[in-house]
Amino acid sequence: MRDIAIIAFGQTENKRTERLLNEAEMIAPVVGDLLKSVGLKRTDIGFTCSGSSDYLAGQPFSFVMALDALGAWPPINESHTEGETAWALYETWVKMQADEEIETALIYGFGRQSMGSPREVMTLMNNPYLEAPIQPDTISQAALQARVMIDKGIATEKDFAEVAVRNLKHAKSNPLAQCSGDFDAETLLKDPTIASPLRKHDCPPITDGACAIIMAAGDKARELCKRPAWIRGIEHRIDVQALGQRDLSECPSAKLAAEAAGVSKGKVDIAELHAPFTPQDIILQKALGLGDDTVINPSGGIHQGNPMMGTSLVRIGEVANRIINGEADRGVAHGSQGPCLQQNIVTVLEGE
Amino acid sequence: MAPDQTQEVALRADHKLEFPYVRATGPILGRFFTEIRDNGKFVGIKTSTGRVICPPVDVDPDSLEDLSVEDMVEVGTSGVVTTWSWLSEARPKNPLDKPFAWALIQLDGADTALLHAVDAGSEEAMSTGMRVKATFIDERKGNIHDIACFVPED
Incomplete structure (x- = not known):
């Protein structure tokens, strides 16, 4: 190789x-x-x-x-x-x-x-006969996934809000961020839902x-x-498209991609996750096997800015930059597309 | 350098993009839509392990072999909500033009779920595990719009 x-x-x-x-x-x-x-x-x-x-x-x-x-x-x-x-x-x-x-x-x-x-445009990624014609917008689809997590006791609405709080806090040190700041989960949860159980802070800009x-x-x-920043592993995997054929609380393709890319072969200092919606951040941390010793989304992740189609490359770039400048030795960048994390790509980067 | 970015000097033009695809449904989804149109019934498809997938698929996800119309079986027009989301403002091309729930609905006899709208009146009327039944439009054409929506059973 x-x-x-x-x-x-x-x-x-x-x-x-x-x-x-x-x-x-x-x-x-x-x-x-x-x-x-x-x-x-x-x-x-x-x-x-x-x-x-x-x-x-x-x-x-x-x-x-x-x-x-x-x-x-x-x-x-x-x-x-x-x-x-x-x-x-x-x-x-x-x-x-x-x-x-x-x-x-x-x-x-x-x-x-x-x-x-974008809420409607992205439904073109769904089944063209069964789903795209009735336009289940992206926020509603992510909300179906969020509800499964709540029903299964995996996470709460407060856990979702904490993901946004962490991302927006990290974004304060990102000079190119569109959104950043100090928030607290309790206050965010007072906002109305857009597509329950998701609120504005759960969604990307x-x-x-x-x-x-x-x-x-x-x-x-x-x-x-x-x-x-050397590419030590890069792999992608795909789950079935239909939401009704998946356990939405998990992401098997991200897990397989992470295993194939060798994420667990060493300590992961930083990880950038392409999680457009906050519940997906929690799903991905588990799928990629990331622990407490990994800083998640040091750039602020997608909550600081989501230049769609470029977003997954930004995740790789943010990890690479931190290796190039010596802040981190080894990091993982994740990218996704398709409804509710259908397709996932994992890149492992390392300095010499 | 970038030009001066003031809104006043920006020219604007509306642009409508259309990709006027004509798609053939094929034998399996074709049968699914034909049953809805002609008989107001749903059909799924049985995999090699005996699972019933509805809406039906062309390839068996368990064996990766091609499935055929002979593998198709009738399922119920009622089922269970496996997850849902209340949309407080309906979007332009949704099945309903008032607040409603998107839901994954596992029809009776099926092992997977269909994504559609539930007209429940209010978010409080929605719950995971609730039973819903399909309602159809009168003049059906053999596409997904033939399902008007689902409503709570009883």
């Missing part, structure tokens, strides 16, 4: 609405600054891969327009994943394993949820944003970065 590392990560500020910049204009400065930070030119990059969804932009082939941010002429070696960008990073990792001529790669993700109504990562192999990574 070829040693491949993340050597740089950057993102835009998490914003509720990006009124003026189009996707290419959002991505261009992020990619430009990132290349400069490691001393590479865009023509030095061996492979480029992006993640996005046409449904969010409301525009077919929106990823093609975003290529303008890179200046894809003369033609570049490039691919795209329709969905969360952690899967584009996985595609790149596989590609770099197979093609040893590729020494560096650029992965970027972007999404503008403000262009539509609506965010427009973009992000990018540069990866490099072997000695190239050591040459470009003082302390690369």
Whole structure:
């Protein structure tokens, strides 16, 4: 297996609405600054891969327009994943394993949820005959999952609120956060429910944003970065789509992905979880086997900002940055997509 | 550098995106919707281990073999709520245009649950384990909209 590392990560500020910049204009400065930070030119990059969804932009082939941010002429070696960008990073990792001529790669993700109504748009991930036509919005679906946890005695509404309190507290040290602050669970629980038992604080913010990562192999990574964040394991697994065929209080595919990626092979200093809704944070901690010695979501997680389709790459980047700057030695990044944590990807990163 | 970000200079245009897919249901979901349309009944599908999955699936999740219409069995039009959520404001394309509950409903004779709406009147009337029954629209077309909603039994 070829040693491949993340050597740089950057993102835009998490914003509720990006009124003026189009996707290419959002991505261009992020990619430009990132290349400069490691001393590479865009023509030095061996492979480029992006993640996005046409449904969010409301525009077919929106990823093609975003290529303008890179200046894809003369033609570049490039691919795209329709969905969360952690899967584009996985595609790149596989590609770099197979093609040893590729020494560096650029992965970027972007999404503008403000262009539509994400609660409805995301129901397109459900069954197109049985569920999508009646539009069970994302908050209601997560609420069905939350209720199962309460009924089984796994967690309470207060436990859900504590997840939000922890994330928003951590977000205070994140200069790009859209939401942050000190809250207490008792006060949050006085809010009305949106889809019971979930309240506003249980839900992710609506965010427009973009992000990018540069990866490099072997000695190239050591040459470009003082302390690369090496990918020690990366795996993804999928659960059945239909909510009615699953035990929603558990996430077997995240557990399998974590085992395959080797999460438990060493101490996990930090973990970033792609848990759009607070109950899912509790499910994922268990599925990934994370204990009290792991700091969960040091960036504030998704509660500080959710640039959908880029969100899963931000999770990887936030872990990588903390390894690159020496704050952590080993960390885990989780990404998900599909209704109620249907699809899960787990990346284990480590410094040398 | 980014241009000046004031709302005044932003041009706006409404844009309606549609992907006008036409989908074939195939033999198994086709039979599911046909039974609802013609007979007001639900059918599920029996797996190799004897589980009944409703709504039915094309591939047996227990053996990973293809299933066929011969494996389909009738289930009840009533069942049990296995989990639910009260939606205080209905969304535009939901089955009901007033506050209602989304629920997973395990129909009698089935081992899995169907996602649909329950018209219970109030959140207080909802509970896990409660029994509900299906109501159908009059002029049925053979799609999921043929189910009007579920209502509490009795």
